[in-house]
Amino acid sequence: MASQPFEESPDYVQSLARGLQVLRAFDHEMPSPSLSQVAERIGLSRAVARRLLLTLQHLGYVGSRGRSFFLTPRVLELGYSYLTSLDLTELAQQSLEQLSHRVGESCSMAVLDGQDIVYVLRVPVRRVMSVALGVGARLPAFATSMGRAILADLDDDALAAWMEGQTFRAYTPQTLHTVGALKAELARVRKQGYALVSRELEHGLCSIAVPIRAADGSTVAALNVGMPYSEDAPKRALKEILPALRETQAAVQQAIARGGWLPQQAIRGAYA
Structure with missing residues (x-):
């Protein structure tokens, strides 16, 4: 019943x-x-x-x-309460600033919220997307590098529950928007440890992301670097950006472990 x-x-x-x-x-x-x-x-x-x-x-x-x-500005109190209780952003702020300065590109941190990712930290260098991004901005998880970095850590049952009833739209001709294609891509992301998305959300955007895990092993967020698309952008993302991104990933995870921060609810259990 x-x-x-x-x-x-x-x-x-x-x-x-x-x-x-x-x-x-x-x-x-x-x-x-x-x-x-x-x-x-x-x-x-x-x-x-x-x-x-x-x-x-x-x-x-x-x-x-x-x-x-x-x-009115009073609505910011609602989101600010979440951010001040998160602590995760404080642990990651300096590392993201250093990463942005090192690679000369915008860097962000996001968490999974339902079908979307929500930006909780951002260090902008230039505006890459047509939509202005900032703390609190939402984007569809399936078509973003940070979303895929988080979703790839879900177990099979949780991922099936997350996908249930969803309709994925093609934002560009390059968008992976079928269940089969997305599952195959997430399996690849899980194996390689990063997600690279090129021209899937917008024609002029390329981004690469890695997951952020708490000390208990649960994925709590993702970090990414976004850059304008060019023919060389994916190659640069892998050769130049990814090593720096992984160093930042390690620094943030070490800061989380030292600070003793643990998530109230592990993402991999959110859809169980």
Whole structure:
């Protein structure tokens, strides 16, 4: 007998879930939506969306200008609480800065959150992608080097659970977007210890990533170096960038071990 969905249990707070839906309705493409746009995006009636927006406005998370709404800086408190409890970013900050200076490229750290990776640390050198990246930015895990570096460490059952029900889209003609192709690539990443993604998310982007493991062996994040694509970029990534990236990987993992930091939940168990 199938278990009851949590959304149907008495412990599920629908109003809280809907309020978070409203906050997620704001993004780079729609920074100041109208009431109708918010209602349409989250799939609720105008009346319900209006009450949610007015409540969030009363609490200080949303502001209004004419018929448009916008997020206030107070929403940063939500993400900042996570980052300050993470400690991982403090352990990695100096190492990433040194890596970026050494290779002359932007470096980042991300964690897996559902179907996406979320940037928790970034040292930018130049803007490589059309979308501005910063702490809190989300990208599809399957099409990114950091996502693949993390996913490759999932066991077969956890990876199958992660892929279940997903539809992978092709962002470019080079995107690996079938289950078979992705499984084969993740097996290769697991064997070689790094993920190289070239022109799969955007035509002008090439990136290489390695996993970051805590002292208990669980993968907790990934580090990458991103660079503009050129014919020589993949070769440079392997010959010049990867050795420096692996040194940084070792330094961060040693810092984690010395600091005694352990994840609250190992990624490989998150989809078990």
